[in-house]
Amino acid sequence: MGDGIVNGAAAGFSPFLLGWIVLLPLIGFLVNGAVAIAARRYKPVPLAAASEEEDVAHRHEEHPATPEPIPATPPAWTKSLPTFVAPGVIALAFAIALVNFFRMLGAGDALPVIERYWSWMPVGDLQVDVAFQLDQLSMLMTLIITGVGALIHVFSVGYMKKDEGYARYFAYLNLFVFFMLILVLGSSFPLMFVGWEGVGLCSYLLIGFWFREKANADAGKKAFIVNRIGDFGFLIAMFLIFAHLGTLNFVEVFAAAPEQLAFGGAVVTAICLFLFLGATGKSAQIPLFVWLPDAMAGPTPVSALIHAATMVTAGVYLIVRSSVLFAMAPSASLVVGLIGALTAIFAATIALKQWDIKKVLAYSTVSQLGFMFAAVGIGAYVAGVFHLMTHAFFKALLFLGAGAVIHAMHSALHATHSPRDAQDMRNMGGMRRWMPWTFGTMGVATLAIAGIPPFSGFFSKDEILGYAWSGARGELPISQGSLFGVGGEVWMLLIGVLLAAAALLTAFYMGRMMLYTFFGPNRTGEAESPHLHEVGASMKWPLVVLGVLSLIGGLFQVEADVPIVNWFAAVAIGGPDALYNFLAPVTAPAAAVMAQNIPAATVATHPAWPVLLAIVIGAGGLLLAWYLLKPAALGVEGEEPDYRRAWERILHDKWYVDEAYDRGVVRPVVALSGFFARVLDRRLIDGTVDWMGRAAQSVGMVGARVQSGHVNTYAFVLVVGAVLALFWFSGGFAWLAAS
């Protein structure tokens, strides 16, 4: 193995039960999966209809339709066991991760620790191990995944309580955490890819969790296929890396890349762009963002965990993990930043006109992911990770809060069997009366995402905007790069403007969501509203914990040299710039690459006005929503139209991107497939084969005509032949020829 790998003792840090962090969720999956299989036998089987239609069931003696009488309800343990096992394993994993975190802090070492388990793909030069790499970045991600994951598991206990697929749900959720941990802890690109596709699988299964609705199953399928397009990019990037560097292990790749690849060269740019293609799939960026809004078909805690806090941020993790490569490819980095900024503004506009509360949050997630990509694209890796972290807190909270609201709405509508949509904000209104805890915590999250100090989102978003402004003034290394012949500063200015606009829209649509949901009169209905209620303890306390984290999360990274922000330096957790210092060993190689190749990038200076502007934008967006929107005047679903003006219609219909993909990609591919299958394959290729067979047959038929089957004819031919033969032997032909 390479030089960068240091075993625990030498580095002064030995990982504590690292394997168990990953193994525990797998155990949870196996246990819950077994329970799910055991529980399915108690599921009420709709056999009543079948008894009168015996003929439709093809039964053999070996396939008795009812092997034994099936009790209608499963025993209690099929619910109580997952209740304890599923959150339990994640919480335990979180505890182990915390131990490792504090050990790591104490050790203060800069090197990644690699724990090898077995050799996975040893083929010639290719040596890929199943090994985990624990460094500051993977540590942070592990804490987020297990920490937020544990909270969401607890929340799910209440949310999914009455679902018949309770154990199955937790099995999938545990499996997801398992794969997500492999993704962030894997020490090589292929192993990361295992997690990468594994989380995609769990996402697929969980989006389509309520598979009886075709739309849900469709959404899961769409997510999987779109993600596979991204995975294709990831694969090609891996092949390129291996072809040029001869290895796929992180430590070796990042050590070899600066020496063996040309800075800004075609190879490293191609690698980065293909990696980014992978990231756009997983992290729902333009052009592959279309699956994420549909993914809201899954249970809401799933949206919180997978489609907000963890899986969708994997692309950001990938880029930060490969920061050395991206630092070597300024053009590719600018592409990343630009796509991120465009996605941020684009998704924010769509979020303005959605009525489904989860759709608003989904587009908000796409938009916030755009912020992260913009950050890592302009080289602000720590800022990207920081926003990833705060976003994990406040967006998970928002989704869980939305889940709580939907839960209440659902039970209220269910009580009267109302067919109305439990997720449509037009059916809500004034919910703060019934759900004060939910309202309060979601309010915190809204202030955080809007970027109001001192909430967490303020610090992370401001840092990204600040970097964009610095870059626009040419102070970042990436500013020296260029794209399409245009200098990096110009692009960064564009990125900064787009992000600022997106931030304004963010505050506005979040204000809109809060107003329509929690303020104004209630529109749920006379009969239904008494059934609205605050959620139970298992759902409330995760909200509270996430609320606290959304409040203080920003204090992990208080920039000491930025005005206004540094007022909070005194209360910063772990001191000013704590996250920056913590992650410095991970981002240092990238910084070194840039310092080495880009002559004298000026040191960033921080004026106060961008910070002020950010605050004004955040507060302004919320105030604008407060004054422009009138929840009191809003009609219920059906009365209130989806849109009033043409531009509202375009936003409501999501810029018709899905339709464009359908016409431009899906239908042509399906049509081409049909043509291939029906014409080319059946007619042309198989037809040619059959034609050759028939041709041989017809040649044979010519000979077959002679065989009339009549003995007399045969005998006649025989006699004629015999006479001719006699004639021949007696020299008759020679005699004829002679005369």
Add this chain to the structure above:
Amino acid sequence: MDFYGSHWVLTFLIFFPLAGAVVAALVPERLARSVALGVGVIELLVALPLFWTFDPAAGMQNRIDVPWMADWGIGYRLGLDGISLFMVLLTAFLLPLTVLGSWSYIRDRQRAFYAMLLGLTTGVVGVFVALDMFLFYVFWEIMLIPMYFLVGVWGGKERIYAAVKFFLYTAFGSLLMLVAILYLYFKAQGLTGEATFAYEAFLALPLTFTEQALLFAGFALAFAIKVPIFPFHTWLPHAHVQAPTAGSVVLAGVLLKMGTYGFLRFALPLFPAAALNETTVLIFMSLAVIGIVYTAMVAAVQPNAKRLVAYTSVAHLGFAILGIFAFNLQGIQGALLLMIAHGLSTPMLFFLLGMMYERRHTYEIADYGGLAASVPILSAMLVFAALATIGLPGTSGFVSEFLVLLGAFQTHPYLALIAATGVIFAAYYMLPPLQRIVFNALDRKENRVIPDLNRRELTILVPLVALIIWIGVYPRPVLDRMEPAVSQLIHQVEGGRMVVAPPTDHAAERPPVAAADEERR
């Protein structure tokens, strides 16, 4: 007698099923399947220790070379190396499973059926271990007969058409190979004066480039039809759709591998200059890539689940061809691993389709829907098999496809790039039908009352699941056993391609490969 150190283990593996076939044909009808199961289990138990007794460093082992028809130099020559080992193991592994899979599926003429199934195994194992070209050809052709009857007697509605097409198409390809083998035989006799069909004797023959090219074409056509490589694939969907479950399983599981095995064992080492000629490589890799993308698209719109899986087989074997002609360690090992992976995941799909057929008597995707609600275990298995087929990481399919593409990318990056879109197309052909079978509303009464998998069916599927995950997570034991054989093959072929006999009769003609090689330098 050292059973595992000598040829006896191979001899046993070849002829024991044949003996079993005779017994199965003679016992009373109701006992036939039990006999077949017993034979299958013994075959597997005998084959299994080979995994440990096999010595990767020893090269070709368990050899025997005794005269059979001595006057013509035909011998009983067998041997096992890292390339054939896993094909033999796979064959032995699938045999008892196919018997179990036919347990209730086959109701009439059981004696004949199980006799055919066992006889087929004899031919397949023989192909994988024969080191005499004549013996190889005998096994190669003999295996057609039981397969013909399996499709033609116990098949679906158009079984005769499918069986005849299968037989004629593959036999047609083989005949040219026979001509090529005979040419090699007479060439060897002319040069050394000694009549022999020994594989190693043919390896040493000096051949001109033209000879190599023509003979390679003869071999390659036979193997290309068997694999099948686009555009020689159209017999496969017919055969699969009509074949009974056991037939499909054996066909997809091992018969197709005879083609890829043939390329590795015969076509490449015997004619290295022609096979690794840049044009040849380009042709085969392009056909492989076309096969991957094209058949994936064709598969996606098939209304019949079995036909769909048949087309996916063509796409998968396209990956194997891609890896073989990439001709580096990653490519060939990936291809070999892919042959194993495909030999596990596709049979699993066929088993599951067979189980669904037993319940609902249809292969039409549209007749299903919402099975996850009525038969969750069957559905879970189907989802797993489908995901294994599309190469999800953690299953054997991923490791093999990854290695193949990695290997191909090093020699032909652009072709590998197109081939890699296969991962997208795989999701495109597999997920929509999976959704229409397993998910969506359970809106047909017929689908509500079907029973879930029973113990026998689980016995078939669980070992497959275990192996798929094992090879996906820890393929090293397999890779380690292959690697010496593969590197030896690469070494030998790379060495051989430079040695082209000068054209004797056409003195003016210049061997194109040498010219091409000079240009490249």
Add this chain to the structure above:
Amino acid sequence: MLTYYLGLSAILFSIGVAGVIVRRNAIIMFMCIELMLNAVNLSFIALSPYAGIEGQVFVFFVIAVAAAEAAVGLAIIIALFRHVESVDVRNFSLLRW
């Protein structure tokens, strides 16, 4: 003298050949075949004083084979007759192709 014997034999043989070619009744065709066999037998015997005793031995063989042939042939014709109620060979062309 020999010329007469051989001439009779040739006439008988020609009648047989003509019968097989021309007639459609299976039984008559069958009898014509017998006729040809006996024509050959006649020439064997006529030639035996000159060519050797083997000719007469051959006649016994021919008679034996003809007897066996008559048994099998008539059995086939009867079986066919049972099947199609006819001994017309135009009905028996199932074996072509």
